[in-house]
Amino acid sequence: MPTTHTDALSQRLADSGLRATPQRELVYNVLLGKRDHPTADEVYARVRAELPTISLATVYNCLETLVQCSLVRAVNFERGPTRYCPNLHPHAHFHDENTGETYDVDLPPTILADIKAILPSGYDAKSVEVIFRGQAHRTAEVAAGE
Amino acid sequence: MPTTHTDALSQRLADSGLRATPQRELVYNVLLGKRDHPTADEVYARVRAELPTISLATVYNCLETLVQCSLVRAVNFERGPTRYCPNLHPHAHFHDENTGETYDVDLPPTILADIKAILPSGYDAKSVEVIFRGQAHRTAEVAAGE
DNA sequence: GTGAGATTTAGAACTATTCCAAATAGAACT
DNA sequence: AGTTCTATTTGGAATAGTTCTAAATCTCAC
Incomplete structure (x- = not known):
């Protein structure tokens, strides 16, 4: 885990007047790691x-903090626990109904504008979320590129 | 509440080998009503x-049944209770971050194909969900048209 | 080193939902 | 009309996920 990520974390936290604690760094690195x-x-x-003494409450706190700092995205489709995803470029989620797994799908820049264009006047969207449901027949090739 | 809806309900239920009970009809009509x-x-x-003796468990059962029959859509964005929406034509949801309210936004037929087109090969989407977040400055005019 | 405030912690509390076993209601058949 | 069989409803208990709370701990600035 390169230091750059941890540095980015410290930076973002500092921007919000928050501290970079070992717990926050570890939670963030875990998300980045898998x-x-x-x-x-x-x-x-x-x-x-890695840190056997950490409490579940702290994990929730850290995740919430990371979401606040826009370093992590909280994802909720279907009732059930919230899932967390470290936030890189804009992407959609593909939910495989057979395996229950969720894959990221890159969103080409143009499509976001196209989607926002369907909004009638009076609606001002700050963000757009796209969720696919179906079956993924992923090749080893595809999986390797992640 | 015209009988046509109730008939459609009986039909769909019968198709799945289920009965049209007063509770199911009422739950469905309540969803259609507001x-x-x-x-x-x-x-x-x-x-x-209307039916003071109904139990919460039954409401959950009925909602689940209606979702099974594709008469109602269960919606989950953000952690919190599942919301239910009687299913007409394909539409996106706009979530107003100020008021917490959710509005339906019609999806033009073409956009769904456009969105599905971004999927790499190997991904077979049965459905697409689009969620906007932001602020809605809705005019009385817009609200009246619903 | 001391004080102030941020953070972590364990466990209690809470919310939304599901499970369960008993009671009830219908439809089909006599 | 009565009986039987099964679907459905019901209330309450149980569960899952998350948030809350108050005390302990850490860390920074002085």
């Missing part, structure tokens, strides 16, 4: 491997 | 005005 949209519980399990 | 994406609790409150 981008499979884990739940808070899953993050908790992964973080405890 | 399309403000109510939670199960809100549906419960509205239904009880």
